[in-house]
Amino acid sequence: MLQKLRFVVLCLFLVQSVSAVPARQTVPTAPRPAWVTTVALPADSKIREGDVSNGYAYALRDYQFHLPSQTRYYRYLRRIFTPEGVQQGSEIEVSYDPTYQKLVFHEARIIRDGKAIDKLEPAKFKIMQQESSKESYIYDGSLQALLILEDVRAGDQIEYAFSVVGSNPIYGGKFAHSFYLGTGEPIDVFSLRIISDEELQAKTLNATLPPAVTRENGRVVYQWYQEHVPGTSYDSDAPSWYNPYPTLFVSGYRSWAEVSAWAIGHYTYPARPGKGLTELIARIKGETSEPAERLEKALQFVQDEIRYTGLEAGIGGYKPRNPADVFGQRFGDCKDKSLLLCYILRELDIEAYPALVNTNDRKGIVDWLPSPNAFNHCVVQVRLGGVYWYDPTMSFQGGSYRNRYFGNLGYALVIRPGTTALTKIEPAQESKTQVEEVFTMDDIGGPVQLAVTTQYYGFEADQARGQFAGNNLKETEKSYLNYTAKTYPQVAVNEPLRYEDDRAGNVFTTYESYEVTNFWVAPDSTRPRELEGSVYPQTLRDKLYPPSTKIRTAPFALDFPLHYEHTIRLDLPKPWIVENEEKEITGPGFRFNLATRYFDKSAIFRYTYQTTQDHVAASPTAEFIRKQDQVINALGYSLTYNQRGTVLPERINWLMVLLGLLGAAGTAWGVKWLYYHYDPEPVVVPSGNDRQIGGLLPLFALFLLTRALLHLVHILGTQYFDWHHWETITSETSVGYNPTQATLLVAQLFYYTAMIGFCGVLVLLLVRRRSSVPNLVAAFYGVSIVWVSLETYLMWDMKIFTGPDWGKNIADLFWLVISGAVWVPYFRFSRRAKETFVETLRVPEGHQQIYRPNY
Template identity: 35%
Template structure:
């Protein structure tokens, strides 16, 4: 169940879903009579320096006859550089043979004013190329592939074909769309529809209107753009952000129409097999508590039904029978979700399928109503206290109470329940707290130190770490941890293997590590007469991104949700004078705090950091605030303990040296040094005055 937006990439790939009878034969026919032939400029006014891969798209033409269920495609490309010959010689057309047929119309090369026919059906091979196989998704589609001979720099390649057949799961409904620009300039883009019913349409990032006319009693819609402009890209943009000039078309008037369509797919009239009844009764009889039944059902579906999707045809939208899923012990997102829903309903627990767009959930409200707007299915449960709970049965190794099970930040979703007529915003209820406790023991100035680390992961962070640990050996985990600290310090030795304690009941994982750092004292930046040790909250820095530019026109992505507490305890080799501080930096996007404290009796310094972000992204209008506050944090986030090199070689340390909070601006350091010098000078003056009085 996937919605894909055309991007006019190097290969011609149209991803559709499949069902029905198998048609593997590729045929050749004339261009359908209903197609309107499009002209194009052979040398459009486009800067070739803006063209990637040596391929310039002169024409991208897509025309769809909805009543006939036919889709006509024509792509014309010009090879502008020798690097384009490789990809320009290859043709790859994706179609589903179980309900679609592929008809080739024309393949020509225009060279020096002459047209060369390159159409030979025998040059094509139909191969199965499962692009999502690494995700255990198999859609059964075929790629018709051909490699053209004698293609040269400067050639214009013109390809046209028609794919007949729509996925029967949609019935008489139609929804689709395209993009009216590309990541590089395009000479002309044409999108033409022939419809037997009213279509609703919407564009993003442009105001291009269709030309509406008629053809043989049908209504036609036509969008055309020329010399398209590329979208604006900025670093660290959220994956859900839509920068292209997207066009959405559908005959679904509202979201409740999509819900009504989906209710026929998720029907609750399945006669349960004896095996499924037995499993449900086993869970039901094992506890009388509703929450424990929900948890047990979720864990069974997550951990004992493996993830595997056979998404051919209606299989891309309609789940297999729960009986079959239990029997075969595998299924994709909708199979696993529907099995869980069926089991819970049999126990009298309210549960519903939920349609998700795993990539564009945050911007789903910008889409028009359509089943193709979704690519994932999860579960909503309403318990007896009327609490709304969301679960993803495709995630494994999740723990905690049934109200604390973590759920990804999918954004908006559509609950398949009668009467639902709008998208629902799903907010994570989990804190996802990570606490790090670093204890440094510096027995001598200039000598080695020991570092003991205790890290506590909770909620989704615990789930992620648990999955990571289960897929790795202890030795590889230990090596990975050491490599991490090798990037922070020189001369790191592992004193003992990591100790991992998994408290699955509260979904908390505790990890203990121990290291020796031989070269923790290093020359001080800006003053090589001193040596210093740096202390930083690396757990915060790992997700703390500092932009270079102050202005922004697109959203700025943040790691979300994120709540980090990082406590650093330093056992100093002697007494240092440390000021107690309590600094806070609050912005519209995050909160940051730093508390410093010195135990003078025991020569122990404490640094307590906390960071929490408030959203998954920064709005462009709030970016200046984010940028300014990030700069403030950078000024205070690192601490340095320093001492002159000459003093570090002394055997006795009876003096008390000062340490300061060092920032990227060393003015603070110089200020304190000047202060110390002033105190010494004043003391000398007082001493001299008193001496003179005594002499008088």
């Protein structure tokens, strides 16, 4: 029964609207009103074909408003430059609301070669029901008068004029309007004339054009006029609130308090709310006495149970319907739903007020003159231990009353007694998306299991909840599968798509499970045993987009607030070489972080991207693009594997190989010098009873050999010779650009190469009981401790490692200090060491050679 009632109400509205369009209705014609003045065109038009789009331009825009008679006169002149202009500019369209307006045409003609061709034929007008917002469930009853001109040619001028008589009675005779003084294309003449019984306020943005004010017959006449208005460049991707065009505001309202008082007169509560609405309020009262719980129940009812449909004809576009009627028909537009919610909350002893906002111009309205036309949407302000904002038209919202998402709408006019100014909105912006992709590999080259878990929080949860509520689950699963197939074409569903909805906490979670059979590929057909597998955070990449207009004068809009986390985990079948690293990029309007971790055959890549504001100013656009490119370059990871069983560098850096060979050559020279030329005099004079190697000395020799082996393993197992790694840290356009790290790697290569040779020669000298050993042991510990300390500090400062790697370096430094504190004094001061390390290659002056090795 209720559904039939809704259908009947909607049909009655549509029938009423259509009834205003009798069959073959024509547009009345008449001479222009007597109060209209003639606006002439300048003789020297400065509009050229290269200045216009679509092949035509408006050379004249003449607006004359007679407020006492509620008549608005419009006159236009189009210049047609090209055949495309003929296609685009040969139709005249005028929209009006038949519930309070009447359209009258005065002229329509083509000017060709200086001669006028009359084209005003009333019978050729077509009157059509417009309903351009039907897809948004808005029905405004407006009509469109269309005149399709015949025989239009390139080079013609089209001149037409008409009047629209009548103004919306909702304004009570008050006037407020805004005008673009210029557009994206040049105009030869812009003229605006307003005749008013009362004085009006005027304000311009992006222009300075004061009116000429005169008086005629006791009325005030305002005139704005300018010639050769240049076109204003507009950059794409600008925020909706950004207006680059010269704009004029004219208003009969003196203050926002006056606009608020106007609204209060129309936002009234019912004296008799009806049985159904009364029972709803009583039920909520009976279910809970907590104001917060009452608020949440009322809000959820209006958001989910009252569908969004607007009948906007005439005053219906501004005056809300009786809350009892809205409750009964179970539909309404933004102002209907807002007033209904406010009424319910007031009956529940919760302070609430409707509030007018602008979803397009948002914070920009703070620079406008007071006017009811500054707004296009209605929301609700609630005061309950704080100030909260709610949009009753947003279905599927979750969370508590404290953290319901509310957009960054800038300013609102709260409809309550005492309002004198716009109120700044502090939006609730708690929203986040977390994606985790887990790739499980049983073997290299085989199929890979992919599990995707996505958690949506706040506004993102509201959006996901609405998407799943409005779509078939199977079709959604198919959409998700095909999205994954963009990266991995050979993918199949393992388990059906499922989701969990924690509406109270406002967390919406989806679970996907796939098998990828083509994860491993052979990129080079000539080397089929070399395999490569790649991962990429595609959902995050989809959130990154550079401005299409890169050289800009306008700000660039950002998706704000955006907090996106994408984690990729690779569970590998065998150990892999993956560097732990942390990268952070901060650019205009955003922050990005990449944390790479490897442990126990698992590689984890955690990407975090956040926007910090809703736009980027024009001046740092180049920096924004450069930083975004760095972020894009940091996304993704490739695994390369040789089926013979080795992990492959993608490309060898031969310069580092050459530096390694040079380091080895230098080390060989140093080893030779230490062995043949460094012979300090022994502390104890050699004798035939000198001690041989024994005690703990073999243990120290084993320590040196182990350390040399570890240094060798480090050189071979680290990306010293990986060309891709070097390109990452040395290219200025790379996210990993770090010249200090590059310098450190070269120093590390030289150090570890030298230490391998040093440990080797020290063991040899120790076995030969050479007198240089005590000094060289002290040098070994001194250099090692200084190097590890410096290396640890630099790597920590550059955030190259954290966690296990940090602990490893600290442990190594600790061991060097402790063992050095034992071995250095032992070799320098113990009697055994003094009596053991006495041999030299030369005979000390004044000493008798007892033993000289034959080498």
